[in-house]
Amino acid sequence: MSYVLSGKRTISEETRRRVRASIRELGYRPHAGARALASSRSNVLALMIPLRSGIAVPVVMQFAMSVVTAARRHDHDVLLLTQEEGEDGLRRVADSALVDALIVMDVQMEDPRLPLLRSLDRPSVLIGFPADAEDLTCIDLDFHAAGAVCVEHLAGLGHREVALIGSPPEVYARRTGFAQRVADGFGAAVREHGLTGGVHPCEATPEAARALVARLLAERPGLTGILVHNEPVVDTVVRALRANGRAVPHDVSVVAICPDEMAEHAEPPLSCVAIPAQEVGGRAVELLMGKLGGESVPAATLLPPTLTPRASSAPAPR
Amino acid sequence: MSYVLSGKRTISEETRRRVRASIRELGYRPHAGARALASSRSNVLALMIPLRSGIAVPVVMQFAMSVVTAARRHDHDVLLLTQEEGEDGLRRVADSALVDALIVMDVQMEDPRLPLLRSLDRPSVLIGFPADAEDLTCIDLDFHAAGAVCVEHLAGLGHREVALIGSPPEVYARRTGFAQRVADGFGAAVREHGLTGGVHPCEATPEAARALVARLLAERPGLTGILVHNEPVVDTVVRALRANGRAVPHDVSVVAICPDEMAEHAEPPLSCVAIPAQEVGGRAVELLMGKLGGESVPAATLLPPTLTPRASSAPAPR
DNA sequence: GTGAAAGCGCTAACAT
DNA sequence: ATGTTAGCGCTTTCAC
Numbered sequence: 001m002s003y004v005l006s007g008k009r010t011i012s013e014e015t016r017r018r019v020r021a022s023i024r025e026l027g028y029r030p031h032a033g034a035r036a037l038a039s040s041r042s043n044v045l046a047l048m049i050p051l052r053s054g055i056a057v058p059v060v061m062q063f064a065m066s067v068v069t070a071a072r073r074h075d076h077d078v079l080l081l082t083q084e085e086g087e088d089g090l091r092r093v094a095d096s097a098l099v100d101a102l103i104v105m106d107v108q109m110e111d112p113r114l115p116l117l118r119s120l121d122r123p124s125v126l127i128g129f130p131a132d133a134e135d136l137t138c139i140d141l142d143f144h145a146a147g148a149v150c151v152e153h154l155a156g157l158g159h160r161e162v163a164l165i166g167s168p169p170e171v172y173a174r175r176t177g178f179a180q181r182v183a184d185g186f187g188a189a190v191r192e193h194g195l196t197g198g199v200h201p202c203e204a205t206p207e208a209a210r211a212l213v214a215r216l217l218a219e220r221p222g223l224t225g226i227l228v229h230n231e232p233v234v235d236t237v238v239r240a241l242r243a244n245g246r247a248v249p250h251d252v253s254v255v256a257i258c259p260d261e262m263a264e265h266a267e268p269p270l271s272c273v274a275i276p277a278q279e280v281g282g283r284a285v286e287l288l289m290g291k292l293g294g295e296s297v298p299a300a301t302l303l304p305p306t307l308t309p310r311a312s313s314a315p316a317p318r
Numbered sequence: 319m320s321y322v323l324s325g326k327r328t329i330s331e332e333t334r335r336r337v338r339a340s341i342r343e344l345g346y347r348p349h350a351g352a353r354a355l356a357s358s359r360s361n362v363l364a365l366m367i368p369l370r371s372g373i374a375v376p377v378v379m380q381f382a383m384s385v386v387t388a389a390r391r392h393d394h395d396v397l398l399l400t401q402e403e404g405e406d407g408l409r410r411v412a413d414s415a416l417v418d419a420l421i422v423m424d425v426q427m428e429d430p431r432l433p434l435l436r437s438l439d440r441p442s443v444l445i446g447f448p449a450d451a452e453d454l455t456c457i458d459l460d461f462h463a464a465g466a467v468c469v470e471h472l473a474g475l476g477h478r479e480v481a482l483i484g485s486p487p488e489v490y491a492r493r494t495g496f497a498q499r500v501a502d503g504f505g506a507a508v509r510e511h512g513l514t515g516g517v518h519p520c521e522a523t524p525e526a527a528r529a530l531v532a533r534l535l536a537e538r539p540g541l542t543g544i545l546v547h548n549e550p551v552v553d554t555v556v557r558a559l560r561a562n563g564r565a566v567p568h569d570v571s572v573v574a575i576c577p578d579e580m581a582e583h584a585e586p587p588l589s590c591v592a593i594p595a596q597e598v599g600g601r602a603v604e605l606l607m608g609k610l611g612g613e614s615v616p617a618a619t620l621l622p623p624t625l626t627p628r629a630s631s632a633p634a635p636r
Numbered sequence: 637g638t639g640a641a642a643g644c645g646c647t648a649a650c651a652t
Numbered sequence: 653a654t655g656t657t658a659g660c661g662c663t664t665t666c667a668c
Contacts, residue, residue, distance in 0.1 A: 028582035034661035036351030051383045057376045080398045095347035352645035
């Protein structure tokens with residue numbers, strides 16, 4: 001009998017002690033495969049992460065690391081899959097019982113992996129929200145609210161004409177949930193507050209950002225507030241504004257949706273809604289553990305955005 | 319008998335066909351745990367990656383992705399471990415037979431994991447070189463040569479006074495192999511070519527980089543060539559030079575050791591030695607597969623650096 | 637409270 | 653070329 005027995009049986013103190021001692025002396029380690037075979041639990045989670053253009057690498061890395069760390073707290077390991085592997089990859093690791101459960105990131109509005117995840121006999125959690133989340137467990141920052149709260153911040157400072165410099169066009173083309181939702185939230189708040197403002201996808205290159213800023217300033221002289229949702233170009237946007245004779249925040253206020261440290265170290269420090277990668281990753285694992293334990297967990301978890309005001313936003317010039 | 323048999327036995331075409339058909343119809347998937355138990359091969363590799371300060375995140379991500387991709391080509395999966403788990407983590411996954419082999423990154427000159435890796439009964443490959451690589455298989459860009467080749471490039475352009483803006487101080491304090499070696503290669507080449515030049519660690523923040531550039535220019539008026547080995551601040555260094563009245567490359571030439579796309583998109587595009595993350599990751603897996611197959615593989619693989627000249631370096635002003 | 641034994645689903649060795 | 657069987661090292665059930 002598996003002695004240590006994870007306490008599934010009553011054991012006398014004496015025996016427990018003796019067994020423990022032997023385990024230490026012999027350097028005994030249970031064989032993961034045997035354990036998985038006998039218990040039909042591998043104690044491994046699959047994590048599928050994107051490796052494509054338009055996705056901010058440091059954020060993905062933070063997610064991955066927080067998932068691994070959280071999984072370890074629950075005595076689980078993490079198997080890394082690339083988006084490239086797609087549905088077949090998920091099916092493979094699930095059906096072979098290599099993993100007990102799955103976490104997928106970078107969810108698109110209509111994601112081809114959804115039917116598979118629904119049909120799989122193993123629990124899964126999505127980081128991100130598809131258009132139809134029926135029967136799925138999802139968690140993410142509330143990007144709609146994030147877009148809106150940024151607009152409200154600018155509106156509260158008296159700005160009347162704003163713009164969203166968004167993710168690269170291909171991200172919208174793929175209908176990636178979070179980019180879409182920021183744009184929606186931005187648009188809704190713009191309307192609600194009676195502002196004017198549009199959404200401008202932007203390639204993640206300095207050249208593209210500079211060109212876009214120049215065009216925006218030329219076409220919309222009244223523009224005084226910009227929301228940037230495109231990590232790689234936030235710095236460039238600010239510098240391009242300056243290069244075009246606009247001081248930040250004196251002439252134009254800038255708000256970003258990006259990791260906090262990035263915003264802190266910018267010049268000037270940026271008002272931003274941070275992406276709580278740490279918390280999302282950790283909570284995703286908690287949800288999965290709940291499902292593995294047979295609990296019923298909330299189908300949707302939307303983390304409320306927090307806007308941290310910094311030096312990049314100020315009252316609108318008059 | 320395990321029918322498909324991975325061709326370990328001669329099978330008639332007829333039987334093979336029938337078996338294949340059934341597999342498809344029944345949606346059969348071999349149970350990974352059972353397979354691991356019976357064959358003592360899990361077909362999983364462990365990859366331990368750093369999550370600490372001073373390590374360039376995008377590069378780490380590239381490594382990880384190329385390892386996963388390469389592993390899949392060999393029908394293996396990848397288990398992700400954080401540096402935090404340390405020796406115990408490696409021992410755990412190795413001794414429990416969760417993984418067949420291990421890859422560790424971010425190797426320090428005196429790395430506490432080395433004795434463990436040597437004693438483990440499973441093969442491993444290090445991405446990076448410790449001080450003593452005896453009995454270990456290592457692969458990495460030849461950072462010593464990379465440092466030297468940058469100096470040679472500058473020397474060839476007539477520069478006489480150069481500087482290395484290096485990784486953050488804590489990276490040297492940890493005696494992380496690659497940072498150390500760049501500094502060594504830099505120093506050796508400086509001496510060999512009769513130049514003057516020193517090594518200057520730099521925190522990975524814009525402020526630190528700006529301060530350092532200002533100080534260097536003030537203290538060393540003859541400085542005309544800079545090698546940057548600190549991804550996060552390359553852009554800042556160039557801008558700080560301009561802010562101090564030095565045109566790049568007219569007054570000061572800049573060379574970097576960083577990923578190619580970063581160098582390409584910089585303003586101006588930077589002459590650089592690229593970090594071949596893709597190739598290193600792929601080759602690391604090949605080495606591991608060789609060892610798993612009982613082949614003897616080279617103990618040390620040093621990939622020669624390639625310097626790509628771009629607009630940031632030019633003949634020294636006279 | 638503890639011992640004994642029946643699998644879990646494969647692979648590999650031994651059959652024919 | 654193919655059928656048969658003994659484990660691989662655990663977990664869990666059943667007996668005491």
